[in-house]
Amino acid sequence: MSRSANHTVEILALLILLAIGFFWYFGRAYALEQRSINEWVECDVCAGTGMMKCPACGGFGSVEEMVVCPLCEGTGKHQWKITRGPKAPCPKCLGTGKVMGRKTCERCGGSGVVPCVRCGGTGLIESATQKTQGVFMCPSFWERGLAFVGLSIPSNPCPQRLHNGTYPVVHRFLAVRSGGKDVRVLQWGRFICDQDQWKMTAEIEFEKQNSNTVRKCVEFIVKDRFLLQGHLVEPGSNGAGCSGGKSCSMVGGSARAP
Numbered sequence: 001m002s003r004s005a006n007h008t009v010e011i012l013a014l015l016i017l018l019a020i021g022f023f024w025y026f027g028r029a030y031a032l033e034q035r036s037i038n039e040w041v042e043c044d045v046c047a048g049t050g051m052m053k054c055p056a057c058g059g060f061g062s063v064e065e066m067v068v069c070p071l072c073e074g075t076g077k078h079q080w081k082i083t084r085g086p087k088a089p090c091p092k093c094l095g096t097g098k099v100m101g102r103k104t105c106e107r108c109g110g111s112g113v114v115p116c117v118r119c120g121g122t123g124l125i126e127s128a129t130q131k132t133q134g135v136f137m138c139p140s141f142w143e144r145g146l147a148f149v150g151l152s153i154p155s156n157p158c159p160q161r162l163h164n165g166t167y168p169v170v171h172r173f174l175a176v177r178s179g180g181k182d183v184r185v186l187q188w189g190r191f192i193c194d195q196d197q198w199k200m201t202a203e204i205e206f207e208k209q210n211s212n213t214v215r216k217c218v219e220f221i222v223k224d225r226f227l228l229q230g231h232l233v234e235p236g237s238n239g240a241g242c243s244g245g246k247s248c249s250m251v252g253g254s255a256r257a258p
């Protein structure tokens with residue numbers, strides 16, 4: 001009686017472990033989602049420079065202001081050389097003791113420019129009309145399970161690589177961006193972590209309208225689960241050719257087929 005009860009506990013524990021293992025093994029793939037975000041464009045106020053003409057001084061660096069008359073030193077009286085001369089008003093300030101003068105602008109410190117108020121000095125603003133299409137790696141079932149039990153999940157994981165060396169997120173990105181044109185990856189690189197971005201360079205073959213193909217090296221950048229950028233790079237610019245790159249040492253580097 002007690003023996004069979006012990007076995008039940010053991011079998012139950014084994015089943016739970018198996019379930020967790022199964023969940024971990026098959027639940028790691030990121031579901032990919034096409035997302036669009038507003039593009040950052042050149043600021044229209046400062047034309048991308050980040051600086052604008054100082055509104056306080058109009059760019060002159062100084063402002064006109066009433067200053068103490070330098071001739072009579074503010075007294076308003078004519079400073080006769082003879083001590084007992086008549087008390088005539090000062091010819092420069094006409095007896096007021098003040099004249100118009102220029103003073104260094106306090107707002108810009110005399111430079112005539114201030115950081116642009118529209119873009120905060122960055123030179124870039126978020127466009128309301130222009131959107132960029134990217135691919136987002138949604139949390140996997142495994143990660144959602146971890147989050148469910150209160151564990152933290154990585155906010156900037158390495159993109160998942162299949163056993164054949166391909167990256168599903170890049171495939172999806174190329175499909176999104178190519179606009180129906182034929183794009184083939186000839187040689188895959190590996191995503192490596194550079195600062196807080198995952199970068200990978202691959203050799204891509206683009207099909208042109210006249211059915212000619214062009215081969216280019218493209219660098220893909222993934223940050224915070226988002227692949228938003230793929231730009232052309234010179235072959236060997238990273239010192240290792242199109243497929244250069246060290247292997248990724250962080251978690252989440254490989255996964256089963258999605």
Ligand SMILES: [Zn+2]
Pocket residue numbers: 043044045046047048049050051116117118119120121122123124
């Ligand atoms: Zn600006």
Ligand SMILES: [Zn+2]
Pocket residue numbers: 069070071072073074075076077090091092093094095096097098
């Ligand atoms: Zn005066």
Ligand SMILES: [Zn+2]
Pocket residue numbers: 054055056057058059060061062105106107108109110111112113
């Ligand atoms: Zn100013």
